[in-house]
Amino acid sequence: MPTGPCGINCDVCRLNVLGVCSSCGPGTSMEAQQKMAVQVRVLGAPCPILECAANRAIDYCLRDCEDFPCERFGAYPFSEGFLTMQERRRNEAEQKLDPTKGKIHVPPHYWEDLEKKDLTVLCQNALAQAFSSEDIVLPILGREILVDRKNHSLRHKNQGEWQPVSHSLLELLVLVYLLNVGPQLLSRELVSAQELKTAHFFQGPHELNVRGVLERFGGDLKGFRKAAESLGGEAQNLADAAFRIPAFPKVPLYYLLWEGDDEFEPRISVLFDRSIENHLSADAIWGLVALVSEALVKTPDLPF
Structure with a gap:
């Protein structure tokens, strides 16, 4: 069932339709555990509502929890912050990865988020190599791309020297991969x-x-x-x-x-x-x- 503990039905959420956000599932479901793991990896912490429901073995707050409503909800769902997030992520999903819709925009916060990642863990998960204390080398399409986290740029080797790469779609995809890649290995399926x-x-x-x-x-x-x-x-x-x-x-x-x-x-x-x-x-x-x-x-x- 696609409905999360908070009561939002993911089937009617455009983020789910666009494929940029997965279903939370009921609090006792495996989907909930998987979603919280992704949230911790990407956001640094799980959704407090989802975490509470999972810890208390509650499927749906509105139906199953005697303490509902509680401070975890506040103005959520559909608070100002939620609506702002919806607008931002819809724009990113529908426009920024689609080269048929004009110039691709790389959100600056992607680079900022990448700077905060632990270099060792990042290289292990992405199967990349550390180039310096900040930079990494990522194999892409039979080539090596230097990801310069400090200067927010990509470079490739040309005649023995690292030259700047100007390709917005490549830059965006590299950032998305590095920000989201986890420890999972290939399934071979x-x-x-x-x-x-x-x-x-x-x-x-x-x-x-x-x-x-x-x-x-x-x-x-x-x-x-x-x-x-x-x-x-x-x-x-x-x-x-x-x-x-x-x-x-x-x-x-x-x-x-x-x-x-x-x-x-x-x-x-x-x-x-x-x-x-x-x-x-x-x-x-x-x-x-x-x-x-x-x-x-x-x-x-x-x-x-």
Whole structure:
């Protein structure tokens, strides 16, 4: 059941529909435990209402708790702070990861939040390497990207020197990955977007953006193989041509291409490791596919 202890039904919350916020579930549910773990990792503390309900083995405050209402609610739900959060996160989900809607904005607080993270834990979770006391090197698409936390910038190595990277979508996705990646390892179970918990997100305008790859390589398997290999891709025995492309260390994407002929049109599919939802929200997954698809088409002329 999607309703949280506070009484909000997640099915009618747009943040849940957009895939940027998961259901809390009843206080005694496994969903509640998982949601609190994410809140502690991302926000530093769990929701006090959810935590109280879980500790007291109460499913719903309004129905099950004799102490309701209590000070934990105050003006919540639908307080000024809640509405402000809704507006901010909706804008981020609908606009900032969608390169079709104009210039991508990277929220400054993402960099500020990244500065606060413990470097050792960050590198362990992200499978990155410490470059200095503040900076890390993150493998992306067969390349190394230096994440400069102090100066809020990305750099890539060009002729032996670290050069600035100017790519807003890449910057945003790197920050989202580093801020949300957890200790979970790959599950080795491959799933399509329709098999993810947030499958409803990948419809209409948010259908995976792979048309450019299909148009470029639908009749050129050799070119597809060359492009995928240039991004660190490893061949897979899954289609006429298929590659595991290391987008992030814990987030590989699997591109499967079937060549067209006189009878059938070429087809393409993208698969994910089931664990991707532990690290990225639906809009970030959508943005990552857009980034990798763009890289496949443009390689070797990439800005990073």
